Amino acid sequence: MSAKLTNELRQALNAGMAIPATPTALTNTLKLDEKRQRALLRYYQNAGAGGLAIGVHTSQFEIREAGLYQPILELGKEELDYFDEKSGKTLFRIAGVLGKTHQAIQEAQLASELNYHAVLLSLSSYKDSSNEELIQHCTRISEIIPIIGFYLQPTVGGRLLDSNFWRDFSNIENVVAIKIAPFNRYHTIDVVRGVAESNRSTEVALYTGNDDNIVADLLTEYAIPVNGKVVKKQIVGGLLGHWAVWTKKAVQLFEEIKSSNQNDQQMLLSKGVGVTDANAAFFDSRNGFKGSIAGIHEVLIRQGLLESNYTINPKEILSPGQKKEIDRIYELYPELNDDLFVAENLDNWLR
Template sequence: MSNKLPKELQQLLQEGLAIPANPTALTKNLKLDERRQRALSRYYLDSGSGGLAIGVHTSQFEIREVGLYQPVLELGKEEMDAFCMKSGKTIFRISGVLGNTSQALKEAQISSDMGYHAALLGLAALKSRSNEELISHCKAVAEVIPLIGFYLQSSVGGGVLDFEFWREFSSIKNVVAIKIAPFNRYQTIDVVKGVAASGRAHEIALYTGNDDNIVADLLTRFSIPVGTENVKMNICGGLLGHWAVWNQKAVELFSRIKKSSSSDVTDLLTLGVKITDSNAAFFDSRNMFKGSIAGIHEVLIRQGFLEANNTINPREILSPGQKEEIDRVYQIYPELNDDAFVNENLDKWLR
């Protein structure tokens, strides 16, 4: 299998997709709950998501430590295969790849062999390395599978990646996209400037992972001076843990943004504040995001997807007051949840 992304898939990625980060459904014994795992993927696909990201932060990085990385990817592949066969649609398939170079190469090969289109490459394990060492690592993995860069916020383990890193990373020919998720406007701009300076601004798709700024990111048009020209870029899609919940409404919102005119911007930005407030509850911003995975699980439990808040890392639990914060956003922003859609289809997805 070629490790280059076909043009039609690159075009799909650049047109912009709504891509949720797929959680991992576990039993109380921390075994993979296959029925509920399949239901989650079916939910996202039937909601209209254009791709799935599996084995990423929202999936729990620790699935690798308990032998669940490959099984989770396999279940996701089976559900995407079935959906594509039934619907005739193309779904963009992203795997999470991380660790040192040896581990990352192994995960990249597993992903490529399964037919995943690109790897979201996490660099948290290498955050003490120099830019030169990081770029060497990225080039090695890019020999196996197309790459999506990942700027992970520091509060959950990410390192600081500067303009020079993003310029050099973007120059790697098999880099097809970047997920920008530092939750920091200055660092977000560093990524965009780096891509612009690389000369590949029209080849690399930018995706927001800034769950605290989703709508504004998707509405922003960048104009970056490079030499004598201004390079114009936009964030074309989202690859978001936040979209693991209330996904059908998220897809509707994404479609509305893609079709919006200048007269819609104020209303959309107002809606964006409500979404950020909801994210603060889900991701536990008051406690430096310690309850981010547990918060996503809590919503999925309420909707019937998960049986309990089972996580591999025993420290991944709801923070004090977080459940009450989720109660609050459920109450004051009823237009954001997709509970009715889930209620109509849950039995089918859990079959």
């Protein structure tokens, strides 16, 4: 029998929250740097994140081959347990799951055993499979733990998924949310239309992963005609690699968006331009996102949260000129960084 979300967790997920996709802190020998990994998680917790996604894309997919997947999830559980007990809050716990069905089952079972609430399910291992094959795979994983769909953009290893897939995916009983991240508005509408046309349109929460369109996504109401009626859907939160840095300011912006009215929206959209410009530097959009992991690490290094830019894949490095782009963002948008907040708390997080 599959695990289910409690009513409290489902309500929190549907109401919307800011969820950073966490990086992996490594030593110079590419072992898990537990001290700095814990500091990262404490940073996100204290910055006001509503949940954490651990062992996901920003964590480096290669953690599995390096034998780090289980240790990272176990360390995450320890820190989340401690935070929940101390604060009286419950942060939403998401573990990344990928691979063919056999591997995905093992990862989902581990996540369930470690009391993660849901898994972010990547389909990048099924590049040429039919919708029917994909749905069979997703259904099997949903029998273990609640699942969050992941539309990983094709330029970084994902695949195209049409509205028919998202309709059938949303009809799976234990699907609780979808992270939309195709970086393409046409494909974003495909997801929303698929959910709207499903039998569970009110039960599946939509989260943006569109780092190039974060603010606009969160301000947009989608009105989708379905069988002579209009189904309205809102992207209620974000599950983002971009929110792995400058997290406190990201949470503040998210809360500002959630409480905004129509008079605020133009100002927020203008602020969103700066967020997108920052993301272009962090994620290295000018070079096809080749430096995306390294770019996030670079910002965390500047803040003192990471020691150096260690990645398992030796090709995951900063692109030429990327550091200068990050310098430019620091200069142009000082209001977006939370360096002072980090500096005031870093010693305590590194204890």
